[in-house]
Amino acid sequence: MLKAIFLATCTVMIIALPAGAFPGSLSLAEALNENATGDNDFEEELLEEGDVIEGDLPVDEPPGTPVEDVPDEKEHYYRGRVLEIIDAREDDHQYFTAIEQKLVVELTSGAYEGEQIEIINTYFEGDPVYDFLVEEGEEVIVVAFGEEGDFSEAYVYDQARDRGVYYLIGVLLFGLLVVGRMKGVKTIITLGVTVFLIFQFLLPLLLLGYSPVLLAIATAALAITFTLFVIGGLNMKSLVAILGTISGVIVAGLMAFLAGSIARLTGFGSHEAQMLYFLDHTIDFRGLLFAGIIIGSLGAITDIGMSVASAAAEIKEARPDISGRDLFSGAFNVGRDVMGTMANTLVLAYVGAATPMLLLVTGYEMDWIRVVNMDLIATEFVRGAAGSIGLVAAVPVTAYLASRLLADRW
Numbered sequence: 275m276l277k278a279i280f281l282a283t284c285t286v287m288i289i290a291l292p293a294g295a296f297p298g299s300l301s302l303a304e305a306l307n308e309n310a311t312g313d314n315d316f317e318e319e320l321l322e323e324g325d326v327i328e329g330d331l332p333v334d335e336p337p338g339t340p341v342e343d344v345p346d347e348k349e350h351y352y353r354g355r356v357l358e359i360i361d362a363r364e365d366d367h368q369y370f371t372a373i374e375q376k377l378v379v380e381l382t383s384g385a386y387e388g389e390q391i392e393i394i395n396t397y398f399e400g401d402p403v404y405d406f407l408v409e410e411g412e413e414v415i416v417v418a419f420g421e422e423g424d425f426s427e428a429y430v431y432d433q434a435r436d437r438g439v440y441y442l443i444g445v446l447l448f449g450l451l452v453v454g455r456m457k458g459v460k461t462i463i464t465l466g467v468t469v470f471l472i473f474q475f476l477l478p479l480l481l482l483g484y485s486p487v488l489l490a491i492a493t494a495a496l497a498i499t500f501t502l503f504v505i506g507g508l509n510m511k512s513l514v515a516i517l518g519t520i521s522g523v524i525v526a527g528l529m530a531f532l533a534g535s536i537a538r539l540t541g542f543g544s545h546e547a548q549m550l551y552f553l554d555h556t557i558d559f560r561g562l563l564f565a566g567i568i569i570g571s572l573g574a575i576t577d578i579g580m581s582v583a584s585a586a587a588e589i590k591e592a593r594p595d596i597s598g599r600d601l602f603s604g605a606f607n608v609g610r611d612v613m614g615t616m617a618n619t620l621v622l623a624y625v626g627a628a629t630p631m632l633l634l635v636t637g638y639e640m641d642w643i644r645v646v647n648m649d650l651i652a653t654e655f656v657r658g659a660a661g662s663i664g665l666v667a668a669v670p671v672t673a674y675l676a677s678r679l680l681a682d683r684w
Contacts, residue, residue: 353383371399395430464501490565511587518672519579526664571661586676602677609669
């Protein structure tokens with residue numbers, strides 16, 4: 275079974291050719307450069323024929339010729355601790371108040387750990403999102419421009435937040451080990467493999483231009499197979515859960531694609547996707563949206579697939595002579611109960627992530643027809659609905675597979 279899944283995954287990767295693999299295709303940057311060149315040619319022609327614009331313009335230079343080569347400044351980041359606030363100067367302007375802090379910071383990471391430097395932190399009062407006042411003893415992130423070890427242009431970049439994240443991850447791992455014991459160890463292993471697949475398999479290949487949807491399905495299939503075989507063991511119960519989960523994930527992807535096509539979703543519903551547009555990579559943004567829906571629904575669908583398969587296996591163990599019809603009925607009833615809670619879990623997860631956006635829409639009292647037709651809002655609706663449909667589809671499929679593969683007779 276594992277060999278078959280590996281071969282299927284290889285087939286998917288061969289089919290998902292890079293977007294720039296065909297000769298003659300242009301990348302986004304090349305296309306933009308070509309368009310810019312065309313505009314410059316047209317502008318230069320206007321200058322020659324009608325002298326529309328006066329002044330010293332480099333019309334004799336070929337379009338796109340850089341005026342000056344400006345070297346990019348390298349950025350170096352360090353962790354530091356504020357030892358002393360030397361001075362704090364307040365400067366009142368008409369619309370804002372600027373506070374400039376002169377600090378002594380001790381670097382606590384990197385090759386220059388222990389070195390003390392003087393840097394500046396500028397705070398604009400009333401703007402707590404991007405600026406902040408620092409206090410003595412506070413840990414901060416320092417950015418320095420230029421060569422490594424040159425702190426002549428060093429500033430406070432942000433507050434240090436990573437340790438809080440690491441502490442929380444440590445609590446999670448400790449809880450898994452205490453409560454789950456051996457199962458907890460297996461859970462940690464499967465979680466690590468899933469993270470590895472996302473960061474070492476999915477994301478790099480997305481940047482290379484491979485099909486996001488096929489990549490997401492392949493990643494989901496690999497993660498599901500490894501996770502359920504490790505947690506449930508190499509048995510028919512795990513196989514039923516794997517097949518049922520994969521079917522639900524595929525249904526979620528298909529529903530997202532169909533609804534996204536009808537709703538004409540662009541894939542630019544988030545600021546992150548809009549920023550990706552300027553990245554020097556060829557990315558299918560609509561496909562990226564659908565891939566995100568597949569990955570986002572994977573956890574809930576895996577839960578319900580394993581729940582139905584486990585229930586069917588327990589029923590079979592309690593009644594070894596049970597018919598396939600009765601086994602399907604029992605597993606399906608369990609799936610119905612789990613389905614209600616899992617659907618709520620999936621939808622509430624999306625609502626929780628989109629709470630600031632929903633609050634913004636509610637606060638401005640926008641008309642419903644305007645709200646529901648916004649790309650950002652429609653994207654969230656499709657995301658939640660498609661994942662829930664995949665979850666619902668996994669219940670009967672998993673129950674039917676259990677009745678066929680676990681029962682001795684129909």
